[in-house]
Amino acid sequence: MAKLTGLQIQKLLPKTNCKECGSNTCLAFAMKLAAQKAELSECPYASEEAKQILGAASEPPVKCIELGVDKKLRLGEETVLYRHEKTFVNQTALAVNINDTDSPESIEKTLVSVRDYVLERVGEKLRVDMISVTDKSGEPAKFANLCARAFEVAKRPLVMRSSNLQSISAAAKAVKGSNSVIASANPKTAVELVKVAQENGHALAVTAPNLDELTALTAKIKESGFNNIILNFETFSLSEQFQVNSITRRAALKDSFKALGYPSLKFIDGGEMFDISTDVINEITKYGGICVLPYFDPAMLVSVMTLRLNIYTDPQKPIQVEPKVYPVGEPDRNSPVFITTNFSLTYFIVSGEIENSGTNAWLVVPECEGMSVLTAWAAGKFSGASIAKFIKGIGLEEQVATRQIIIPGYVAQISGELEESLPGWKVIVGPQEAADIESFVKARIK
Numbered sequence: 001m002a003k004l005t006g007l008q009i010q011k012l013l014p015k016t017n018c019k020e021c022g023s024n025t026c027l028a029f030a031m032k033l034a035a036q037k038a039e040l041s042e043c044p045y046a047s048e049e050a051k052q053i054l055g056a057a058s059e060p061p062v063k064c065i066e067l068g069v070d071k072k073l074r075l076g077e078e079t080v081l082y083r084h085e086k087t088f089v090n091q092t093a094l095a096v097n098i099n100d101t102d103s104p105e106s107i108e109k110t111l112v113s114v115r116d117y118v119l120e121r122v123g124e125k126l127r128v129d130m131i132s133v134t135d136k137s138g139e140p141a142k143f144a145n146l147c148a149r150a151f152e153v154a155k156r157p158l159v160m161r162s163s164n165l166q167s168i169s170a171a172a173k174a175v176k177g178s179n180s181v182i183a184s185a186n187p188k189t190a191v192e193l194v195k196v197a198q199e200n201g202h203a204l205a206v207t208a209p210n211l212d213e214l215t216a217l218t219a220k221i222k223e224s225g226f227n228n229i230i231l232n233f234e235t236f237s238l239s240e241q242f243q244v245n246s247i248t249r250r251a252a253l254k255d256s257f258k259a260l261g262y263p264s265l266k267f268i269d270g271g272e273m274f275d276i277s278t279d280v281i282n283e284i285t286k287y288g289g290i291c292v293l294p295y296f297d298p299a300m301l302v303s304v305m306t307l308r309l310n311i312y313t314d315p316q317k318p319i320q321v322e323p324k325v326y327p328v329g330e331p332d333r334n335s336p337v338f339i340t341t342n343f344s345l346t347y348f349i350v351s352g353e354i355e356n357s358g359t360n361a362w363l364v365v366p367e368c369e370g371m372s373v374l375t376a377w378a379a380g381k382f383s384g385a386s387i388a389k390f391i392k393g394i395g396l397e398e399q400v401a402t403r404q405i406i407i408p409g410y411v412a413q414i415s416g417e418l419e420e421s422l423p424g425w426k427v428i429v430g431p432q433e434a435a436d437i438e439s440f441v442k443a444r445i446k
């Protein structure tokens, strides 16, 4: 359904201007609904007709698909084409593939590697989200047993990939309750596979030779009452995949085209590491829902997961660490005290460099709304007075015996104010760049 305007929505409201929704008039409320800044449930007098019409119109342009036993792996729900317009919401899920013809040793090794893989970046723990199991044997029991084993070991939702209806049915039953993905239904197998997906609670990836046929297929499946759909495009090059991903997302967001308003699934079946990485990057930056890697490669995961973290971080909310005093190493009461801001990146770089210098120290991190040192200083959040207030508030003077504090070189100008606000303390101006902390420590502290 096309997006409704505020005036069209107002015609569906009671028009009593009772204000119970928090807006002064029904028209004002209708305008908020049109801008997706309010929900119809806030009007207690909305008619059934209004709920039906507006419910369909207010569905997210890209449907949310929930996967996993706890349904915590969410795909879709995006509302903008470009991250800087607002933010991207649900990051591209990364899956690692195994084939049912691989050796048992290699399968176990991959499953355990995926289960145990954790990459820490700016305080976030990043993991592989899914396991993809591909039926290459054509043997239903073998494929189903492997799906069950993969789910048991890796404890991740699966992408079950087979063109054999019997194999898919057996596997879907074997991991019922895992909220996994069946891949992929085509115009010939859709009716049967919708039934299998429905009976076992899985999402269904659908595919067709071109976008027109795919659109017709998703519309037909939705009409049948099943809406747990993922789009699996048949593409044969990076540029084609880029184009199809972009056309689909634009159609869903800009034209409210519901038949393409679903997250996508992309299998990367092999190739050189550089080509695989490029395909993954395309999916992460251009609207991919699930991206299946052909094998487990920690070196590749480091780079693509770091990229994914950057793309899916809300640009309006800097990543922050909790304002407090952090021990670096095993400091005691006489260890030096450094200070920096609570912008995650700044904190992790500074604490890492202190650690590299081999000294044990305290790192004081006051509340700076997640800003970097110079930005926080310019905004008045990292002044001598505010730092002193924070230090007194957390009782640092009772925690440490030292009365020297090392401030970042970029804010040397706050040293006078800080000394005035913290009587008895000596302020030492540290290096401007975190990379120089090690030489600073060697020259001034050790």
Ligand code: SF4
Pocket (backbone or CB within 6 Å): 013, 014, 015, 016, 017, 018, 019, 020, 021, 022, 023, 024, 025, 026, 029, 042, 043, 044, 045, 046
């Ligand atoms: S609560 Fe409903 S009827 Fe009352 S003003 Fe708001 S939209 Fe109108």
